[in-house]
Amino acid sequence: MKNYYLLFATGKDRSGIVSAVSEILFKKGANLEDSSMMRLGGEFGIFLIFTSTRKNFMEIVQPDFSKIRANFGLTLAMKKISKLEAEFIAPERDLYLVKVMGEDRPGIVFKICRFLFKHKFNILDLETHRTAWGKKPGYILFIEGEFQRSQNFKSTQRALSRFQAALGVKINIDPIPVGAI
Amino acid sequence: MAVRPIKIFPDGVLSSPTQPFTQFGPSLKSLVEDLFDTLYASPGVGLAAPQIGVLRRVSVVDVSKRPLKKGLESSNQGPLVLINPVMVRGEGRQVPREGCLSVPEFLANVTRFHWVQIKAQDVQGEWRVLEAMGFEALAFQHEIDHLEGKLFLDRVTNIKTDVFRRKMF
Numbered sequence: 529m530k531n532y533y534l535l536f537a538t539g540k541d542r543s544g545i546v547s548a549v550s551e552i553l554f555k556k557g558a559n560l561e562d563s564s565m566m567r568l569g570g571e572f573g574i575f576l577i578f579t580s581t582r583k584n585f586m587e588i589v590q591p592d593f594s595k596i597r598a599n600f601g602l603t604l605a606m607k608k609i610s611k612l613e614a615e616f617i618a619p620e621r622d623l624y625l626v627k628v629m630g631e632d633r634p635g636i637v638f639k640i641c642r643f644l645f646k647h648k649f650n651i652l653d654l655e656t657h658r659t660a661w662g663k664k665p666g667y668i669l670f671i672e673g674e675f676q677r678s679q680n681f682k683s684t685q686r687a688l689s690r691f692q693a694a695l696g697v698k699i700n701i702d703p704i705p706v707g708a709i
Numbered sequence: 710m711a712v713r714p715i716k717i718f719p720d721g722v723l724s725s726p727t728q729p730f731t732q733f734g735p736s737l738k739s740l741v742e743d744l745f746d747t748l749y750a751s752p753g754v755g756l757a758a759p760q761i762g763v764l765r766r767v768s769v770v771d772v773s774k775r776p777l778k779k780g781l782e783s784s785n786q787g788p789l790v791l792i793n794p795v796m797v798r799g800e801g802r803q804v805p806r807e808g809c810l811s812v813p814e815f816l817a818n819v820t821r822f823h824w825v826q827i828k829a830q831d832v833q834g835e836w837r838v839l840e841a842m843g844f845e846a847l848a849f850q851h852e853i854d855h856l857e858g859k860l861f862l863d864r865v866t867n868i869k870t871d872v873f874r875r876k877m878f
Binding site: 625627629630631632653655657659660661662663664665666667668670672698700704 | 716717718719720724812813814815860862863865866867868869872874
């Protein structure tokens, strides 16, 4: 029987981390299903889902993971998940992009996320960048998500200009065009 | 003639609307000279008036000042002054990684026309039709965006896949 696992690892970025983690999984007969890896600041992060048919896989793999924890200074954890949790669930509704650009100030992410939550917007992806080269630090925030009901988009747009003025940053919320052919 | 400081994101002047330029005289000559002086002191190939804090529809482009990056092609008309430029037509598609003197920390994949025809006034106020392809066409579109208060980041739809930190200019 195929079991699903989620592995999370983070540590100071250096070459060889991905190779070491994937080598262990390969040698123990696991299959990578889905993964997301990135560098954030000086840290490298791994978020991956894999499967294995071996019983007690978590115990089998622990000695190897202990070695790479020590070798790479990684924080590494894994847990068993269900097949349903492992599967990509396609968004059911139209996707929207919330784009925020302006001077950095405390609480931007919180205030925007609270505004979106109140307008029944589900966040599916969020990414930020801070800029430091201008006279003042800048902030770029992109959020992808969906409204629970299509009419929520219109009410959000109506509330947006006042919210934008209060926050002092430029915010655009637009449908993501899809041109499926 | 002066090299002026370049406005950097998130300076509000970069997203402000610009006014058409109507006073064709000494003030225009001085602005154009400042734009070229500032451009030639920078690593860029185009500069729009808002980038030096002037909210007027004036920009300069000179793709001849830098060797073309591998994989890019371009027309090359040397130094050009674009006053009150407007897009007339665009054809084809290119998605190079685009940078900007006002957003020095990032590059982004931005979809642009590969060939464009624009209309712009010259320093005497005469309307001219200009055509460009490749990198020069990209520069025209990028500069016209600046005059609309738009940065290349405004054209990006996915920060994760289309925006990249650059090490240095």
